[in-house]
């Protein structure tokens with residue numbers, strides 16, 4: 001039997017990346033999970049990422065620190081309030097303050113470096129273009145452009161030892177579709193963390209930030225119960 005191909009999977013600890021990792025596993029990849037500690041205020045997600053990696057039988061889980069809070073500019077890394085209780089139309093109205101400048105480019109770049117080092121041609125990322133209004137680094141054309149960059153920016157790409165592929169299997173799925181897909185693959189969503197503004201004591205989700213609302217609506221639309229604890 002040939003060895004399992006390696007996949008570098010960006011694992012935030014959230015629902016989308018957990019589902020993405022499960023899809024990669026179902027396609028026969030050995031999971032090399034990568035989390036980025038970027039100074040996010042919802043740091044509980046990093047512990048969640050470790051739990052998810054373990055539950056999916058990842059070959060390894062690394063956490064790399066790239067402190068984007070040094071520059072700030074986002075409600076997730078700076079002294080900017082996380083919006084609460086916004087309506088669906090408000091959420092659809094432009095790029096929110098929870099946008100982290102260049103975050104996916106930073107994360108994919110670290111993933112690319114790790115992939116080149118371990119000899120993985122395949123990088124998996126749980127970006128989604130449907131439920132979020134306007135994160136520019138969650139669009140299909142962004143993923144296509146980064147894949148091109150990956151192959152021209154690396155030694156392995158230039159020498160032809162690896163042909164990098166960026167997999168974004170959730171990009172055109174609704175949140176409900178993502179949850180159904182993950183549930184069918186046995187993802188344990190009780191291990192995941194989504195909230196941007198969790199209780200600092202125990203990490204319980206607020207239920208009112210954009211991320212919580214999209215998650216709750218996704219479970220409702222999928223006809224499933226969300227197994228995590230909400231404090232509000």
Ligand SMILES: [Zn+2]
Pocket residue numbers: 194195196197198205206207208209210211212213
């Ligand atoms: Zn929340």
